[in-house]
Amino acid sequence: MSKNRLQNELKKKRPFDSPQQEALLNILRTNDQFQNRFGRLFREFDLTPSQYNVLRILRGEGKPMPCQEIGERMIQVVPAMTGLLDRLETQGHIRRERCTEDRRVVYIELTDSAKELLQRMDAPVNELHQQLLGHLSPTETKQLSRLLEKARLSVQGKPP
Amino acid sequence: MSKNRLQNELKKKRPFDSPQQEALLNILRTNDQFQNRFGRLFREFDLTPSQYNVLRILRGEGKPMPCQEIGERMIQVVPAMTGLLDRLETQGHIRRERCTEDRRVVYIELTDSAKELLQRMDAPVNELHQQLLGHLSPTETKQLSRLLEKARLSVQGKPP
């Protein structure tokens, strides 16, 4: 039997330099694999993960919001938002509207067809959540969230 | 006090649909933040995360290896490797050599300057590992790795 799953997965010859390195690589690897699965699901609906993320944020908010606020919730830099929103607009998923009070601000609004698309995706998305993590016990799932939240404490101050 | 850190971070109005969704988003978020930190470190050495990854794999192996094998260890699709290796070759970090027995295969080899570069990076990279995860106890770190490995059990069969 393998003493270490990840080491095996990566065909790594030597053991890890530190438990921290091992945990870090485990995070990266898990993220990649899960992202892949979601990417495939979203593509069936002609969306990329980022596009789906934007739509979800807009639905969660329930009302139009400025570009920047969307970007902040995605850890994403501003320039990326422009092109992302361009494509969503072309696809008819969002509408742009310039704010009358502060003309620098552009408000983004979900279209009805996007809302309907999101609704159709809810079931398969939740199914995938269950498929990916449903085999962990409730305790383990909560424990995992707790550890990741604690891990993130070290990157609190986002330097410019 | 906030009942839920992540919910707060994302300025999410409603609670999560399920503990699974929460854990999934925690993975994505943690990964993004950590990737950012590493990306910044690598950029100081004029490398991207992927490029560093390739160099580390080659050093770990200790001898030249074919493109495909490198790609496999990175969860990465083949086409991306070509461009990645092109840039590494231009920068003088690797050499390409066509195999004489099977002329379809191209072997990749680390140059001496790349080995020296990696060595210079070892200390700062390990420091960052400690900075990011050093505040978890040994038990917590191991627990985190164990949970992530268990989580990945659900994506065993990589479908084509």
Place this chain on the structure above:
DNA sequence: TGTAGATAGTTCACGCGTAATGTATCTGGC
């Protein structure tokens, strides 16, 4: 041999993340 299929790598087109820079608009102090 000789031809079909597998395999290694490449090329291309597209979407997205990042940094650097530019443009329009707002706000503050004077």
Place this chain on the structure above:
DNA sequence: GCCAGATACATTACGCGTGAACTATCTACA
């Protein structure tokens, strides 16, 4: 009122991940 700096967004250039289609080479089997 006027100008400096902040702010919101757009534009450009580059690297990289993905899928689809292509080339060169090897292997198997008739």
